[in-house]
Structures are given as C-alpha cells and as structure tokens.
Amino acid sequence: MTAFKGMRALLLCSAAIAAGSATAQEVVDLAPIVVDSKRDVATDSANATTTVDSTEIEDRQGGTIAELVDSVPGVNLVNGGTPVGSGISIRGLGANGTYGSDQKVGIQVGNSSKGSEEIYRVGNQLFTDPALYNSVQVFRGPGGTFQYGSGLIGGLVRAEPSFAPDVFGEEAGWKVRQLLQFSTNGDGIASSSTLGYQADGFEMLANFTWREEGITVDGAGNDRTENGIGLPSWMVTGRYSFGSADEHRLSVILQETSTDEQDVPYDTFATSAGIFGNVNRQTTDRTAELRYEYDSPTTDMVNLMVSLSYSDQEIMQEAVGIPISPVLDADHRYETTKLLLKNTAFFDTSWAAHELTAGVELSNRKRLDAASAPGGTDKRLAVFLVDEMDFRNGLTVTPELRWESQKLTGSDVDFEGEMDALVGGVSARYAFGNGFSVFGGAYYNESLPVLDDLADATFRAQSEKGRTFELGLGYDGANLLRSGDALEVKAVAYRTHLSDITTIFGVTDARYEGVEIEAAYSMESGFYVDASANIAYGYDETPGAASDILGGIPAKELRVTFGKRWGEELDLSWEVVAAARQDRDSQPTPGYAVHNLRATYRPQQGALEGMEVRFGIENVGDRLYTPNLATYAAPGRNVKLTLSKVF
Template identity: 60%
Template sequence: MTTRLHARALLLCSAALLTCTSATAQEALTLDAISVDSKREVQTGTATAETVVDGEEIADRQAGTVAELVDSAPGVNLINGGSPVGSGINIRGFGANGTYGTDQKVGIFVGGATKGSEELYRIGTQLFTDPLLYREAVVKRGMGGTFEYGSGYFGGLILLEPIHASDLTMGEEGFKLRQTLQFGTNGDGIASSTTAGFQQGNLEILGNFTYRTEGVQVDGAGNDRTTNGYDLPSWLINGRLTFGEADEHQLSLMLSHTQTDETDVPYDSFGTSGGVFGNVDRQTDDKTAVLRYDYDAPDNDFVNLRLELSYSDQQIDQQYVEGSSPYAPVGGYPTTNADHRYQTTKLLAKNTGYLTTGAIDHTLTFGAEFLHRERLDAASAPGGTDKRFAIFASDEIDFRNGLTITPEMRFETQEIGGDSYGTYTNDALMGGVSARYEFGSTGFAVLGGVWYNENLPIIDDLGTPAYMTQPETAMNYEAGIAYDGANLLSEGDALAVKLVGYVTNVRDVTSYSGVEAVDLKGLELEAAYSLASGYYVDLNANVARGTENPGSSTETYWDGIPADQLRVSLGRKWGEELDLSWEVAADARMTRASTETDGSVVHNLRATYRPQAGILEGSEFRFGVENLFDLDYTPHLATRAAPGRNIKFTLTTTF
C-alpha cells in the first residue's frame, strides 16, 4: 500500500510537469560536441542509464549470440554463453537465472517487435537470432525510458535495430554486396553472412542470409561444455520507401527468420549432461515481421507520426529421447515433451512533437498500443491469451539553462485467461520522472530519477489463481554524475565519464518461489579516454548488492546479483586502417550468495585491419583471442564453466 501511495504522488508530480508551460530561463548555452575516439561512446547526455553498442563494435566483438554482444555493458551479465539456446541475459539482477531463461523483467525488441516468452523451465533465453543481422543494440538499464515500450521491465530492456540497405550503399544509388566469413577455433565455429543492398532514388531493399554452425566447445580445463553443437540459419529482408513532395512519407517492411535444430541434447539447456530429465530432440523457430509507416509533416514540427504493426512467432518443439535418463518414466517427463509456441501481435501508434512554450522547449512523445499474445497449451504449462491496451506519454522539457526534466507515464489494461482457467482483468498506472542539469561550460552534469512500475500477471501463472490479480510492483531510484571534457592532459585528448547509483525495491513478488520482496542497490561506471595519437582506454565497472525478503525471518542474499566486475580495454588506432586492443574482465570472488563463486581475470585480444588503398580496399580483417590464457572458471550466476581459449578470425569484403 505504501508503495502505491508513493507512486500516486510521483505520478501527480509528473503530470504537473507535463503541463508546465513557463519558467525562468537563463541564456541558452551552446557547447561544442566532445567525441572520445575509443570503442564505445559513453551516453553522458542522457539522464538515464543507457549503453549503445553500434555496428562497429558489433563487428569488433565477433559475438556468436546477441547475449554475448551486450554483456560488456555494466549491470548486464550473460548466464551460460556459447549457444543461442543455453544462454540468458541478466540486467541488474533480473532476467535470466539458473532456473528460467527469463522472469519477464527484461524486455527485448527486434525492429520494434516485442520478443520474449514465459518462464520456460531450464531453457535459456528466447532471443534466437544472429548478431550479424543488426546495426545497433541499445541497452536501457533500470526503468527510465522503458514506459514507451511496455510495463514490468524492472531490470531494463534491449532494443535491436536491423541493418538497412543504406548501411551498405552509404546513401548512394546502386547495388552493394557484403560478404562476411568468420571462424572460431573453440568448437570449430563457422559463420557466413551474405548481405545485398540496393538503393534507387528513395527505394532501399536489403537482403541478408547468415549461416552459423558450431561444434562442441570446451572449457579452460578441456572438458566439453555441451554434448552437441548447433546450426543457426537466419535470414532478413528489410525494405524502405520514402515518398512525397518533401519526402515526408516513409513505408518500411522487415521480415526475419531464425531457426535451430538440435538432436539428442540435454533438455536442461543450462546443464552439460542429460541429468534427471534426459535428452531431447529440440527444434526452435523464430519469425518476426514489422510493417511501419512514418509521416514527418514538412510544415508542422509537432506532427511526426509512426504507425507500426508487428508480429512475433516463437516456437520450440521437443521430443524426449527414450532411455536417455535413468530416472525419467517411459516417454519422459511432461516438460521434456512440451511444445511451446508464442504468437505476439502488436499495433502501435505514436507521435513525437517538438514545440516551444515560452522559454521552454518540449519533445513530447505520446501514443497507444494494443498487444495480443497467445501461448500454446503445453504438456507442462498452461496455454492462454494475454490482451493488453496501453497509452503512454513522455515529455523531455528543456529549460535552456542546462536543466532538462523528463516525466513519463504509462497506463495499461489487461485481460488474461485460458481454457479451464477463467479470465482475469488488471490495470496499472505507472511512470516516473528523470532530470539532468549541466553546469555551464564545465562539462559536469548531475542526473537522477524516480520511477514506479508494475509487472502484470503472465499466462504461465494461470494455474495459480492467487497470482492472477496480483501485479508485482517496484520503485526505482537513481542518481549520478557525468563529465565530458577535452584537452585535459594534452592537446586533442578527450574524456567521458558517467557514474550511476540505483536502488530498486520490488514487492508483491510472484515470480520466485519463497520470495515476497527484493531490495537491490548498485553502482555502474562507464568511462572512455582517448589521445590525439590514437591511444584509448575504455572502462566500465559494476557493483551490486541484493536482499530477498528484507526485514523478515527469512531474509537472505538475492541470488540474482552478479559478482562485482571491472572491465578495461586498452588500445590504439592508426586512423581508419588499424585498431589493436587488449581487454581485461575481472570478477571479484562472490560470497553473497547461496553458492559461492571464485574470482576470475579474463584477457581478450582484438585487432581490426582495414586497407585504405590497393586491391584490398573495402575489406576488413578482424582477429581476436577470447580467454587468452585458457582460464578454467565459472562466472557467477552461470551453471556451467565458461568457454576456454577461442581464436577468432573474420574477413569482410564489400563489392
């Protein structure tokens, strides 16, 4: 009750800010943009915790899965890397854990389509896709900036933006072909990605086919991490047409398809053997379609409309391999023969308007969303439908004196039910406010925010009526500082730093057995420094603490908390031609958990060579060594040892 009262007061304050039309503004400050020439740009200009992995870093990391791509952001941890089925993503203690691949508190969006599924027991992340299909991955940590996308994202969300034809053609008319070949020694991994882009006038068409295959990887001790490898074919079609006298209209269509086919593998994708459940034949199929229309009124800054229809179809078919478990009954357990399917259709309408009221500039985003999710009735889990309607709004209010305040809201209604389970209705009003103040031309800024969120019941809980009218609630508080500066130690150097501290309190918990409340707190640091000579340093760190059932007789550590981590990259660039770097990821020993984990220090090397002239111009050669010293270790939160040394080589050529 206290949480809801605090939330109501918070939302009333946000509403007042949304209607604010006047304030005393000082003289506007115009500062030159500062750019740190390193691996990753620190998002010092935002009030919320956000990390952007751009196309260059996606290629540089040579990741085999999307999970391996984003786990370098502070507060983001990979649980069991190495395969698209066995790995999961954890943000600020939420998301994947040792039991489920997701807990519904981390959102994933592909080109605008809502991905994800319910709490599939002992099966990893439901993000079955290839990282080579994307031009950008945005990680939002915490609740700030998430209400435009959905409810219940206590940990945060990941936005994946597919590649476009203009990424190949660079805006020029004609046809371009890009071929990428990738090799990895650990598991004999091979990937081939063929991308064709065509641009004629205002028409762009792109097609991509990626085939990735990998055998059995070994850990640092030389032990097999799995019993079988995997094949992952993926394709993507992305088209866009711009038209109108002022190019004010834009129509785009994105289609993608990814599938895996695994034979005689452990049902428990978190484990390394069949165990109690035994083995299964598992086929995974993921389809995504997004149809989008944009209208940018040429004579009205307030009208920037987007209409979007998206469809996501995720299917997992499993069949027990007879005799693979000495414990399972004939035919296997219900879980080992469960076929899962999730079909999510979403219709979105939103507008982003720019306006000035007195001495204040507004960037006002508002819209409505209808979502229909259907889950197949499985042998081990209930099927049903989850229908939601939501309206949302946010207003970035710039007072032109260094202060920016952004209130945001979301109101969502739900009708959820299934055969033999009845129908339930819920609604929730959520929102919050963030603020950032920049101190003139000093480069320093302070930032912070407070948000209230609710996680509405899910289809998987239909078998527990008490949960179906009990949304999980959470409050999130953040405060931090940021700095951008140049010419500090030498002419041409640049530094960007962002430090964010957070507290998250979750109540009315239904997602975890025996847990009623969770309290989390942590610090996240991102920094980048570069010299005019080409040397650079990237650094991020994460320190988190968590408690479940705080203040009760059953109070204990929250097992979803990752180990304290420091990640540092040292490198040098020679213009656009050569980039060499050495990355160190150090995890502290973890004792604040039911299962303790030893500390580890892992070294990775990366090199990128782009010839700027001659017959090889237009090609890129990438070389990397992951886990250079073949360390045998198991990251905290993981249930299997990490991969051992893996030497990777990637060749990309554009014709």
C-alpha cells in the same frame, strides 16, 4: 491505490522542478565532446542506457546478440554456451536459475516484442545472429522504457535491424557484402551474405547467415556441451520514401532464425542430461513488421509512426527415451501481434522546449497449450506519454507515464481476468556548463501476470511491483592532459524495491542496489581507453526470511579496454575483464581475470581496398573460470578470424 498515490507524487515533483527552474541561471551551450573509442558514453541522458553500434558488433565477433550485451555494465548472461541456453540478467533481474525470463527485462527487435515466458530451465531465445542488426540499445532499469512496455523493472534490450544504408552507405545501385568467420574453439564457421539495392527513394537489403559450431571446451579442455549447433538466419528489409519532401516512409522487416538440436539436455542451463534426460529440440524465431512514418514538412508537431508487428517463437521438444517429466515433451509457441501508433511533437512554450511523445499500443499474445503449462491469450491496451522538457538553462526534466489494461484468458483453465496498471516516473538532468552534470530519477512499475501464471490462482491475480530510485554524475571534457584528448564519464547509483514477487521461489519482497560506471577516453594520436564497472547487491526482505542473502546477483566486475587506432586502417585493442569473488550466494564463485585481444585491418588502397580483416583471441590465457550467474564453465581460449568485403 498505492500506485496512483506514487504516480501523483512523481508528477507533482516534476511540476515543482519545472516551476523552480524559471529563476535558474542561464547556461551557455558547449560544443559536443567527441571521444574516438569503441563505445560512446551517454552523458547527455539521465537514463542508464548504452548502445552497442555496428562497428563494435563486428569487432566483438559474437555468435549471438546475448554475447554482445553482456559487455554493458549491470548486464550478465546466465550461461551462453548454446543459443537457446542464454538468459539475460540486468541488475539481477531477468533470467534466473529457474526460468530464462522473469518478464522484468524486455526484448524488442524493431518494434516487435520478443522473449518467451517462464519456461522451466530454458533460456530466453535471444539467439538471433548479430549480423542482422545495426545496433543494440540496452536500458538498465526502467528509465526511458515506459513507451515500450510495462513491468520492465530490470530494463530493456532493443535490437534495430539493418537497412541497406547501414551496410552499404548512401551509394545507389546494387551492392554485395560477403563475410566469413572461423573460430578454433569448437571449429566454428560462419558465412553471412548480404545483397543491397538503393535508387530513387527505394532501398532493399537481404541477408542469409549460416553459423555452425562443434563442441566447445573450457579452459581445462572439458567439453561444455554434448553436441554442436547449427544456426541459420535470414532477413529482408526494405524502405520506400515518397512525397514532395520524402515526408512519407514505408518500411518492412522480415526475419527468421532457427536451431535444430538433437539428443541434447532438456535443461539448457546444464552440460549433461542430469535428472531430466535429453530431448530433440527445434527452436524457431520469426519476426515481421510493417512500419509507416510521416515527418510533416510544414510543422514540427507531427512526426508520426505506425507499426504493425508479428512475433512467432516456437519450441518443439521430444524426449529421447521415456520422459520422466511432462516438461520434456512440452511444445511451446508464443505468437504476439502488436499495433503501435506513436507521434512525437517538438514545440516551445514560454518556459521550455518540449519533445512530447504520445502513443497507443494494442497487443494480442497467444500461447499454445503445453504439456507443462496452460495456454491462452493475453490482450492488452496501453496509452503512454513522455515529455522531455528542456528549460534552456541546463535543466532537462522528463516525466513518463503509461497506463496498461490487460485481459487474461485461459484456453484449458477456467479463468478470465482483467487487470490494469498506471506506471511511470520522472527523471531530471542538470548540466552546469563546465562539463559536469547531475541527474536522477524515480520510477514506479508493475509487472502484470503472464500466461504461465494461469495455473496458479494467486499469481494470476496479482502484479509484481517495483520502485526504483537513481542518482548519477556525468562529465565530458576535452584538452585535459594534452591538446586534442577527450573524456566521458557517467556513474549511476540505483536502488529498486520489489514486492508481491511471484517469480522467485520463497521470496515475496527484495531490494536491489548498486553502482554502474562507464568511461571513455581518447587522444589525438589514436590511443583510447574504454572502461566500465558494476557493483551490485541483493537482499531478501521477505518477512521471516532465514537470511537476507538474495541469489542471482552478479559479481562485482571491471572491464577495461586499451586500444590504438592508425586512422581508418588499423585498430588494435586489449580488453581485460575482471570479476571479484561473489560470496553472497548459496553457491559462491571465485574471482577471475580474463584477457581478450582484437585487431581490425581495413586496407585503404590497392587490390584489398574495401576489405575488412578482424582477428581476435578470447580468453588468451585459456583460463578455467565460471561466471557468477552461469552454471557451467566459460569457453577456453578461442581464436577468431573474420574476413569481409563489399563488391
């Protein structure tokens, strides 16, 4: 009942804003500001969202997607030494010291939902290779996520696989791109081979990537792992457009990434065998999606997308020696089949221009019985509605609504239960016409029980509730210090109240709050600056709690990049990552500052035309430090060289 009252209040609030806007002063549209730096700031959106595009993906030379998104303010890795060990935390939610995922941060590849459930001391398996993707979008907080799922109180990571034009442009015919990468810390080597073809509305891309890394060391020369890794990945994507105006489009995405680790610690958050001992672990992640899109040439009311996706995540484990716990011999497999129908309609009323997205989602998630947790099925039906209303006077209001119904059934637990939730919120942004804008949002969300909760009679019968409020300020302007320069700035303050918690031991109620800042500046000369900052706090509000300190909160962090471009040929940058001491935790961590250097060279003529050379030095000072949410030290100095060429 509380949920319905909250939703009614939000919708009434949005209606009141809409009614009041009719008398607002007319604002003249300004030309968009273009900042030529590494990363755009989404000043045109009320949502706290950041996109890492293909250029930045390659410049960062990361080994996994998880290593890319931790550069977004409010996003942190709970370790990152091994692909399976990486867990993603957004605003203190997501991965924690116990589980690789608490279900409050979603992961999607295309339209396929990914991520394991609450596997004890094992990461969230977002280890697919960055070479497979064209962009990664991160939503911090629930704003903008309700069309993708419920319970995403912390946020959402969406990775979009590459298609042929993303890699080779629009040129028809066969193309080949070969990439080689070398790194000194762990003697890493990677090879990524991409084949593409485009002609007459048809396009195809095939990629195979092999990434290998030995034992890496920290800034003091200590081994960070007991064994190296091998990470093979492959992907095939295809698209066919047809119709008199190419209004029909059929797409397919197939991909697989796997690891084979021998005699490694069961605990992926640790560097040694510890109390659990070692295991042999094979991890495989598979994705398949068939997508149909129809963009009506006669009406803006019909822009249809139908997606059928399948996600298969498998973790096979065998204890080395005599197992001391059933978790060591536990095999996990999650298979998720999802059907999504979504339409976006563009239309005008007398008071606003609308971008109305409505859809239906059916999903069936099956978990294999494991020695440490029950198996079963999680069937869901969801209906969602998002209406972005532009009142043509600088005001944009976007209500979001999602109803989701769940049927949870245990295969070896005598339980069958049903639950539903009505979640959503409203955001608003007002642009003053002089470059400044203000925005805010209020959201209610519920994280429904997962299959891991079947073993607990209390947990499987209740959802975790989250209420989030955001308020922010944006600015974009040009010709500020000198002719041709441009600036984008966005700051958002948030507060999230979480209740009925089942994923944090001993905590039933908590409060998360903080500030996230993003900025980008560029000059006509090619000089640019990117900056971001994150300040976060967490409080345990459980009745009778001995302390208000909440663990798992990231340290205050500042990230600044200074760069210079010489046309399309050369890009040099220096990145500084600084974190303050985090003492509001049971295990305080000291502050640190780390420097990274990067260079990208693209010859524009001669025999090397079409080749790209990337050179980077991470942790230039070989500093020994441990990020706040990690359980072991970060890598020491690492020199990377990447060579790529299109043939």
